[in-house]
Amino acid sequence: MNQLFEEIEFVENLQYEQIIEDVISKKYSIVEDFFSAEEVLALRASLLEKHEEDRFKKAAIGNYTNEIILKSVRGDIILWIDELKSNTAEALFFKKINSLVSYLNKTCFLGILHKEFHYALYPTGTFYKRHIDTFQNDDRRKLSFVCYLNEDGWLPENGGELVLYLDENGQEVEKVIYPFPGRVVIFESQIIEHEVKPVNTERLSITGWLKTR
């Protein structure tokens, strides 16, 4: 495809523009309707089916060369999603992710070349202590992406809030985000410290990273 065609094909996407504006101005963005109710339903069913098949593993701290399982830090169980083996729901998921990535690369010169996503299930009583999403020996994670797959009617008293620790003119400010279904949170992996508060009921999500190089 030649240059002219690519330019004609570019269509401004207001939702993506909002994400970009948010991330530039405050390092994070919350999108309420990134996935439709049907897509959330399909992704939740997919997560639960794989969980039934006993395919989830205890999440680790650190990356592959530095793998320590530490329940006092995080208690979720996860399953990495292989795009090449996507089921219908996952294919829809990656279609949206890839569309966002190509938009970011066209408009922001972010140079997102890789991505990785996993399902996450937080059993009752579990949490993820305050942390940052980049590892000492892997700083390629650029943007963190979390999408909540809980059922409709998720209550604040269920716990499991995502708390972002923001810096506002040198003051630390806590941004509390409830894991409502369909909600997506995107934030700068290398900057934003965050935690998942203890959950009082099962909490479901897909978490992933858009990476450079």
Ligand code: OGA
């Ligand atoms: C993570 C994480 C946040 C969330 O998996 O690294 O911080 O809200 N998840 O699930």
Ligand code: MN
């Ligand atoms: Mn994190």
